[in-house]
Amino acid sequence: MDPQQREKLEEQISAYLDGELSEKEAAELERLLADSGEARQVLGEFERTVSLVRGLPRQQPPDDLYEAVTSQLERAALLEPTDAGAPARSALDRWGRLRRFASVAAVLVAAVGIGYLTITGNGKGQRGPAKQEAELQLAEADRSEEVGRQMQVAAAPADRSEADAASDRPVRARGIALEQSVSKEVEALAAAPPETATPQVQLPSKAPPPPARQPVPKPVSGVVERVASALQSARRPAASAVERGTKTADAAKLSEAIGDRVVPLPTQAQQVTMLVTAQRGKPVWQASLELSQALAEEGVTLLPVASSDRGAGGRAQLYYGAGYEVKADQPGLPLYRFRASPEQVARLSNRVASVRGVQVDVQGTGGETSDFAADTEAEESVLGRQGGGAPAGQQARQTVELSKGVPARSADVEGVALGMPLDADSNVPTEADEAAPRRAGGQHLKRRFAAGTFETGTATTQPAPVAHRELTRGQDVAGVPVEMAEKLGAADTQPSQVAAEVEVTVLIRSLGQQRER
Amino acid sequence: MSEPEASPAVTAVSFDDLSLVRQAQAGDAGAFAQLVAKYQGRVYNVCLRISGHPEDARDLTQEAFLRAYASIGGFRHRSSFYTWLFRIATNVAISHQRQVRRTVTLPFDPGEEAQLGRQARGLTQKAGNPSSGPSERLSRREADQLVAAALLELDEQHRAVVVLRDVEGLDYQQIADVLEVATGTVKSRLHRARKMLRERLSPLLEIE
Numbered sequence: 001m002d003p004q005q006r007e008k009l010e011e012q013i014s015a016y017l018d019g020e021l022s023e024k025e026a027a028e029l030e031r032l033l034a035d036s037g038e039a040r041q042v043l044g045e046f047e048r049t050v051s052l053v054r055g056l057p058r059q060q061p062p063d064d065l066y067e068a069v070t071s072q073l074e075r076a077a078l079l080e081p082t083d084a085g086a087p088a089r090s091a092l093d094r095w096g097r098l099r100r101f102a103s104v105a106a107v108l109v110a111a112v113g114i115g116y117l118t119i120t121g122n123g124k125g126q127r128g129p130a131k132q133e134a135e136l137q138l139a140e141a142d143r144s145e146e147v148g149r150q151m152q153v154a155a156a157p158a159d160r161s162e163a164d165a166a167s168d169r170p171v172r173a174r175g176i177a178l179e180q181s182v183s184k185e186v187e188a189l190a191a192a193p194p195e196t197a198t199p200q201v202q203l204p205s206k207a208p209p210p211p212a213r214q215p216v217p218k219p220v221s222g223v224v225e226r227v228a229s230a231l232q233s234a235r236r237p238a239a240s241a242v243e244r245g246t247k248t249a250d251a252a253k254l255s256e257a258i259g260d261r262v263v264p265l266p267t268q269a270q271q272v273t274m275l276v277t278a279q280r281g282k283p284v285w286q287a288s289l290e291l292s293q294a295l296a297e298e299g300v301t302l303l304p305v306a307s308s309d310r311g312a313g314g315r316a317q318l319y320y321g322a323g324y325e326v327k328a329d330q331p332g333l334p335l336y337r338f339r340a341s342p343e344q345v346a347r348l349s350n351r352v353a354s355v356r357g358v359q360v361d362v363q364g365t366g367g368e369t370s371d372f373a374a375d376t377e378a379e380e381s382v383l384g385r386q387g388g389g390a391p392a393g394q395q396a397r398q399t400v401e402l403s404k405g406v407p408a409r410s411a412d413v414e415g416v417a418l419g420m421p422l423d424a425d426s427n428v429p430t431e432a433d434e435a436a437p438r439r440a441g442g443q444h445l446k447r448r449f450a451a452g453t454f455e456t457g458t459a460t461t462q463p464a465p466v467a468h469r470e471l472t473r474g475q476d477v478a479g480v481p482v483e484m485a486e487k488l489g490a491a492d493t494q495p496s497q498v499a500a501e502v503e504v505t506v507l508i509r510s511l512g513q514q515r516e517r
Numbered sequence: 518m519s520e521p522e523a524s525p526a527v528t529a530v531s532f533d534d535l536s537l538v539r540q541a542q543a544g545d546a547g548a549f550a551q552l553v554a555k556y557q558g559r560v561y562n563v564c565l566r567i568s569g570h571p572e573d574a575r576d577l578t579q580e581a582f583l584r585a586y587a588s589i590g591g592f593r594h595r596s597s598f599y600t601w602l603f604r605i606a607t608n609v610a611i612s613h614q615r616q617v618r619r620t621v622t623l624p625f626d627p628g629e630e631a632q633l634g635r636q637a638r639g640l641t642q643k644a645g646n647p648s649s650g651p652s653e654r655l656s657r658r659e660a661d662q663l664v665a666a667a668l669l670e671l672d673e674q675h676r677a678v679v680v681l682r683d684v685e686g687l688d689y690q691q692i693a694d695v696l697e698v699a700t701g702t703v704k705s706r707l708h709r710a711r712k713m714l715r716e717r718l719s720p721l722l723e724i725e
Contacts, residue, residue, distance in 0.1 A: 010708055010712060011704065011705060011708040014704070014707055014708040014711050015689075015704050015707075015708075018688070018689065020688070020689050020704065045715050045722055046711055046715065048721075049711050050683055050711065052660070052664045052714075052721060052722075053664060053679060053714065054683045055664075056566070056661055056664055056665060056684060057661060058558070059561070059562055059565055059571070060558070061557050061558055061561035061575070061578065062561075062571070062575050065557055065561065065575055065578060065579070066553060066554055066557055068575075068579055069550075069553050069557070069578070069579050069582045069583070070550045070553060072579065072583055073550060073553070073583075073586055074546060292583055292584075293587045295584075296588050
């Protein structure tokens with residue numbers, strides 16, 4: 001029997017064992033088996049092989065798996081008001097609905113605020129007109145755009161031409177500020193509006209209850225200004241990186257107060273780090289769920305990070321924020337890795353940034369050329385544009401500097417590899433250094449080494465153990481040799497594809513602060 | 518009174534799945550939770566045999582269900598729910614394995630892999646030693662370890678097809694639906710995978 005015949009015979013025998021041959025094919029094979037000892041031997045070997053695999057014991061899933069999954073589902077359901085087909089409904093729709101209620105609520109709040117100010121501040125004779133104005137606004141509450149304009153005129157005169165021009169902008173850039181600034185006031189309304197009824201969540205489990213909804217603060221004086229300012233901000237064109245650096249003081253103050261973020265589009269980068277910084281508690285898991293859903297909707301190719309990268313408790317802890325509580329100057333922990341287009345990254349970032357109490361910073365590294373070490377100015381320029389503003393530019397510069405140097409410590413390696421902004425004093429060993437070997441992405445390292453972007457000879461400290469098979473094979477990390485690339489497999493030395501898609505690492509961290517009440 | 522004879526399992530499963538999926542699509546997270554309860558064991562075992570690590574399998578199972586829930590509104594019943602669910606789980610697990618393979622991490626204990634390697638070699642030698650007495654022969658558990666290790670040596674595509682067929686018992690058409698390949702591809706991949714397994718497990722086959 002020649003090799004080709006034997007190959008065909010083996011394939012037929014394999015299918016025969018699965019009962020996947022037609023009657024005719026099976027009959028032919030059985031005749032052959034009756035005549036050929038060699039065929040019977042092959043059958044016996046395949047039969048035993050298959051029986052060994054089929055004999056593998058089934059493992060019981062962990063006891064807490066069901067509870068872990070359903071508790072996440074519970075939160076997802078609570079976050080995702082549903083009606084028919086709702087799980088697939090985009091968060092954009094949800095935000096759209098919220099915006100409508102936010103507009104209504106803004107009017108209500110404004111009316112109360114105006115009335116309050118009128119009563120307490122302007123004395124006699126103003127009470128009646130204020131009430132009439134409030135009633136008029138309430139009657140027009142469904143015309144939210146017009147109402148917003150009235151609010152601007154009434155409480156914080158704005159550049160109407162700017163507002164009008166901005167009205168055609170993509171909806172995503174607008175509204176976030178509005179939602180966030182007035183969200184406290186509208187939370188009670190948005191919680192159970194008629195068309196966003198909270199779904200009946202009756203999970204057959206002992207899933208822990210979701211965190212209690214934050215109490216809704218009563219309107220206070222000054223709320224009118226805040227609402228109007230928010231409306232004004234919401235109508236502003238999407239801030240570019242440059243514009244963000246030259247915001248007016250008021251806008252910057254507002255941004256600081258309400259977390260207004262418009263994440264710039266990362267361009268010309270091979271690797272992108274999306275650092276999600278959330279306040280402890282609800283914002284953390286809200287951000288992660290938002291991202292999880294957005295990823296599913298975008299249909300990106302998800303590359304989950306190893307469970308070991310997520311800490312002892314894995315994702316289960318994430319939704320309570322406990323597992324990702326780190327200091328502000330430390331990097332977050334890897335949550336996702338995936339490949340996506342820059343446009344998708346921007347959409348995803350803005351989705352996550354739309355969650356109240358969550359800040360998103362996007363940085364790209366890798367550039368459109370793999371030898372950016374030879375052209376640091378270009379790299380810095382790229383990174384500076386991505387980061388936006390002076391602080392981001394500073395981060396970018398630091399990143400470039402570190403990229404040029406030898407990764408003396410694995411923490412540096414990790415920071416560079418993941419595109420993390422590192423502080424100027426990052427040479428001071430931190431607790432994160434100990435965990436770094438586990439998180440350092442060998443893939444990134446290899447690409448860097450393969451591209452020859454590290455120079456040798458500038459290491460000053462002893463390296464920490466690095467979780468990299470090749471590197472530990474008699475090599476000194478501090479003296480990372482450029483020739484390391486020769487030792488890597490061809491597949492490993494291929495830099496990631498440029499331009500079409502970037503590799504995104506999502507890092508998440510909780511700053512351990514309760515949300516402002 | 519005698520119990521009425523149960524209807525064929527497949528029919529019952531399909532009906533239940535259909536109604537549960539529709540409820541879940543209507544926003545009933547509880548219905549989806551029932552689907553989780555029903556399929557968590559199978560999904561977990563698929564993830565376990567593809568990833569090879571219980572911890573990873575746990576995370577991957579969660580990931581698969583969350584992705585399924587997020588996408589269930591778009592499920593159009595063109596295939597059965599569990600085929601669709603297995604597709605998500607398999608994709609998540611395969612993607613994870615590819616990532617793990619690329620990153621080449623030795624995260625936990627530098628000596629762990631070396632130790633595992635020694636164990637596997639020892640077991641293989643033990644299995645292949647014709648002079649071994651009954652007490653020295655491989656226990657069932659040891660044999661399972663070897664089989665699981667051999668499975669992990671296959672690339673993800675071949676591993677997945679073996680897991681779906683020989684661990685989960687899916688037929689070729691179902692596997693083709695899960696992996697979104699032709700049945701002919703399933704057939705040839707299974708053949709190649711079993712051939713590789715046969716070579717790796719030859720010491721075990723000889724003492725069977």
